[in-house]
Amino acid sequence: MIRAVILGHGMVASHLVVGLERIKNGDLKPYGVPFGFRELGIDFNDIEIVASYDVDSRKVGKSMYDVAVESLGDGIPIPESLKELFIKEGVHLGSVKGLPVEAVGLESRYTLNELVDYLVDEWHNYKPDVFLNMLTTEHAEPFKDLEELERVIEENDVARITATQFYAYAAAKYSREHKNAVFVNVIPVPLANDPTYVKLFELSKGLVLGDDGATGATPLTADLLEHMSERNRHVLSIAQFNIGGNMDFLALTIPEKNKMKEFTKSSIVEDILGYEVPHYIKPTGYLGPLGDKKFVSMHIEYITFNGLRDEIFVNYRINDSPSLAGMCVDLIRIGKIALDSGCYGTCYPVNAFFMKKPGPSDAKSISKIVAYHELKRFLIERGISLTTRIEI
Amino acid sequence: MIRAVILGHGMVASHLVVGLERIKNGDLKPYGVPFGFRELGIDFNDIEIVASYDVDSRKVGKSMYDVAVESLGDGIPIPESLKELFIKEGVHLGSVKGLPVEAVGLESRYTLNELVDYLVDEWHNYKPDVFLNMLTTEHAEPFKDLEELERVIEENDVARITATQFYAYAAAKYSREHKNAVFVNVIPVPLANDPTYVKLFELSKGLVLGDDGATGATPLTADLLEHMSERNRHVLSIAQFNIGGNMDFLALTIPEKNKMKEFTKSSIVEDILGYEVPHYIKPTGYLGPLGDKKFVSMHIEYITFNGLRDEIFVNYRINDSPSLAGMCVDLIRIGKIALDSGCYGTCYPVNAFFMKKPGPSDAKSISKIVAYHELKRFLIERGISLTTRIEI
Amino acid sequence: MIRAVILGHGMVASHLVVGLERIKNGDLKPYGVPFGFRELGIDFNDIEIVASYDVDSRKVGKSMYDVAVESLGDGIPIPESLKELFIKEGVHLGSVKGLPVEAVGLESRYTLNELVDYLVDEWHNYKPDVFLNMLTTEHAEPFKDLEELERVIEENDVARITATQFYAYAAAKYSREHKNAVFVNVIPVPLANDPTYVKLFELSKGLVLGDDGATGATPLTADLLEHMSERNRHVLSIAQFNIGGNMDFLALTIPEKNKMKEFTKSSIVEDILGYEVPHYIKPTGYLGPLGDKKFVSMHIEYITFNGLRDEIFVNYRINDSPSLAGMCVDLIRIGKIALDSGCYGTCYPVNAFFMKKPGPSDAKSISKIVAYHELKRFLIERGISLTTRIEI
């Protein structure tokens, strides 16, 4: 049994709990879960969501069922079993500032120091193995060292630390004191890319995976660039527009949040091609009616043999949140496998496939297809039996 | 020094001889040549085109310079050195039947048996290491066994054998009697997929690589499907249209030639995904003004997590012939490396990356990115030093 | 009250009866009906579907409700009121030959001559004003003259006449003998483009509108070409692919049916631009999973000022049948208006907007935006009050 805690109960979380429950009930095929049914040796029934935290006052106290009904709309049946699971008040620390959300937050009643103990105690009851951080994109800065981080907690410096960083700090403490744990960070805040956090988890015999879940157009761009590179086509320019109507796109209209995203998105170009290419790759705007199904448009021009020019145009409609939710199912399973096999700190082979900006901070982006096969080798070395596909 | 003979002097051949010469002269970067400058340990100056054959009466006897000027049009400078190389009359056997070409052919003056000797003698003078078969797509049937093939030659059964099959037969004899040689087949006629030919080359200590050079949209489709598959997305349908204005598109308006192409193009779907998907993948039509820069349009719909549907649209303008010509440069180099390292018959690791329908006939299609890394391992095992890239 | 009869109860018919009923009930906005609510002076409640004919043995005798439930699938609520309307056996004459339909047909029990009387009698009871011909695309030839047509009926020459042509003949007779009527032909069979039929309806004080309802990509192409033409951009080539998974796409894989479609689709190019342009515009294939929502891809390249080249790529997902059904609602209303104002034979201003190949046979295609404004003037001249929009 793997026990998971959700931090930030937005659309991704709703899709995760609903989809997972439907798969367990046999009502849904595990499409969008990379390693599917028969692989990894961990049954979906062995995954249990034990708690979820949020700061939206309209969600706190409600059941996951009610929240899912409201956010997923028609078309997706919501399992009744989710009526038993309630959303708890979490830590805010300004994470949804600027968004149309009336936020509550435990920090209004506790100092950071007290809050760490409060959460670690609560988690001691839930006994989670995995924390899934799915907050809305925040603007955050890495810490200089562990001392700075500890001083911020000690001095209750709520302006210096974001909710993500705070949750991760508490999770590390829980990992050290109670039960080894994995903290999965699927948003652009640097954790696996912050050496301070990697060290913290290493010391805590825990594992931090991140940063920024690799869904949407960016992993596709990575694989397209690998495709070009393997033919020695010389890429001249890359334009990639992203527009959507969910809360995350709204958040990204706030410039400093957008900057976080641009950073994780555009590092792939030079890493994969090996040279600099003028590019425009970023979340471009918010358009409400698109909802969670974003529109992506991409244009790549390159030089082929004999100096001629080819062009490729890609238009994409992607359901943003389910894509990430499906990845999260396997981040839970593979995170646990990695931890159990003795990976502490962070784990590049897992990050490289699942994350836009794989930690540690000095690691390169590689194409996702390459990362996938590297991950399979990593798993096989750990004795995980995978269904046979052609190995490379 | 690697000596190469061209069979079929169409646009691909013109791009090949022009581009190669410009690279040797330092006027062109080797974009579109997968392994580029520093890799493989074979300098571009070590490749020499020693002869070329065609059956178009407007080309036979002309210099490669004159033919290139006419077919490549403005914008590409044609090296003067090509004025010294002339196009020789080749074997027709109906290969351009139905096309607006006035064809000549050596078979009008010789029986097939005589022709084999004629060519092997001529090649004995040129001492080629590599034959590049670039004829226009023909409709061909594999042979039952070596006996049938030999009987066809013996009995001068010109209706049973195509030019490609005939050239390959002669090249095998040349390989057996004079110098080990590689026969590279970049058109859809089955050679590396015909066990008879694979056996023939094995017996001749030669190598046949094929079939159908993997350029255009199909390799991209292969990598897109791999991308989907690695996320366990369930593909519902694939539509891929191809339209262009070069001779090959004109040829493919002839139904039996089109069928050859459809076969090599669509085998990738089930091989990569592991299940059958309704698809429409084929050359769709001829549209003169597009010239050699074809238009490809693709639509893929799939099921993501929680049963929702995503869609991807790809529109592509690709210079068809240069793309294949760039691949041919490395088929010459890598073909020679494989032969020298003792690969006789055919060689799957090379075919898997470079070909749409990689032989032998019982081999599966794999995605091109996977094939690329398999090929690199194949080369490294043979002591070839490759520039460092992230290995998988 | 306008009374309408449906000929061919496929998906278009199902969408029409369901959508119309939902609009009448106030459950649906009349989106997709060009002149909407307030225009034309005819309320949707004044339209009544009085009968429908088909030859599919799985449909004949069933209620429109049952057929709609089966063909429209989930997502569209089917009004209960359709349980009272039943589908009658119609005339086959080979119209669905080659398709996976077990066909019945009145001609198995009657001669053509008897059948005309049978239908005219039956219609005399229903008193329709408008016939909507929505059969699957048939291959048909125009008639030399009225004598030939009458001889075919007389001699029961069932091989010479298609179901569409037969129904139209019977409708003309009904118009002459009982009640002036409009025959709306939204499939590619030439009726409004067949001078024999135009004359027949003129003599019968009836009106035939056609041919081939202008839905999908072709009207859009027409307006794009008008857009280019008004800027004097010189179009070099047009590629337009269409692929879908409904019965009509299946029918169009039968070459002679496809030819009917290509004819009506491609006449627009020269008519609008005033010069010939190489183009590929036709239904390209059948792909089941796309269902009724077809995929269209288009590429247009043109010369702009100073001899430079621009390119436009259009990708389209269109619900095929609803698009035509919405047009049919206004063909019923406007057909009746035209008839009542004394238009007999055919009526170009109506055809020009609503049809791909507007009759009469010597008429030119014009862009749809131009046709729309011409149609508005036609209506205003007949005293129809239209909501104010900018007039041109």
Next chain:
Amino acid sequence: MIRAVILGHGMVASHLVVGLERIKNGDLKPYGVPFGFRELGIDFNDIEIVASYDVDSRKVGKSMYDVAVESLGDGIPIPESLKELFIKEGVHLGSVKGLPVEAVGLESRYTLNELVDYLVDEWHNYKPDVFLNMLTTEHAEPFKDLEELERVIEENDVARITATQFYAYAAAKYSREHKNAVFVNVIPVPLANDPTYVKLFELSKGLVLGDDGATGATPLTADLLEHMSERNRHVLSIAQFNIGGNMDFLALTIPEKNKMKEFTKSSIVEDILGYEVPHYIKPTGYLGPLGDKKFVSMHIEYITFNGLRDEIFVNYRINDSPSLAGMCVDLIRIGKIALDSGCYGTCYPVNAFFMKKPGPSDAKSISKIVAYHELKRFLIERGISLTTRIEI
């Protein structure tokens, strides 16, 4: 003979003078010039560019030939006759502030009042009929009334007025005192949309046409929306991205200049559809390698009949400057026709077709196809003979 003065000698101006000269020499067909050769009754040889002004220190004093060679690059032959035409120093007033241009400007040596006289005197020698304002997009505010405008000139308030507004003021004075003139404004600064300027030109018996030349994706969007509207399709959202690598895109990365553009681009949606639609329509970014050939991507989703949803995706590569230059040729001809027929102030029928934000300020945007036919009627009413096309 129509004599024209260019204000702002950027790429549009270079394309205009080069293209016009090539057409006059018979070396180029007038593609991209809406009314082409035979229409309008004014021969291209009757248009003469008599002067051009710029503030880029690298251009002032150079011949139009030299500037064209540098800015148009290979592929377009530059007529030798342009060696006789030199670029004069113009008025800056901060119009290229923030751009990588070393600017000079007459205002460094004269007060605004002196400058007006200086220019009017100079123009008195050149005797222009038409001024073409093609400056880089500036941020400008309309004037409250003529008094404010005159006070700004009088008090030499250089911070309040932009170069465009200043040139227009001087041109109006020239029109009043010397020769009736047309001021064509193809950038987003409000002139035809500023009642002060419209009144000023009316009083000066001159004509101001504007604002913001309707090239690129916006006119196409207008016609697509008209197409949707005429079928009563209910548009849900519109996303339109624009990215390019010319000076204008660089200018639009400066937020206040971008805002000018967004304003002129997005007014079309509600005007044409008649209801508000969430949309994102604006210049999205700068990407150098795209050069003058911008990339546009558009997505429109709408409700069709029976409540179903269709989607359209448009990808566009457009040569930005030639497109506008071709329009300018006819703005010269038609501007003169309108002026000669007594149109003073501004002229909506001309603006409606040629401009993104047609003045006067209370005018609605209409679709371009509708505007085109309105313009033809306007011309016919003025006795202009147009080649026969189908009239609406």
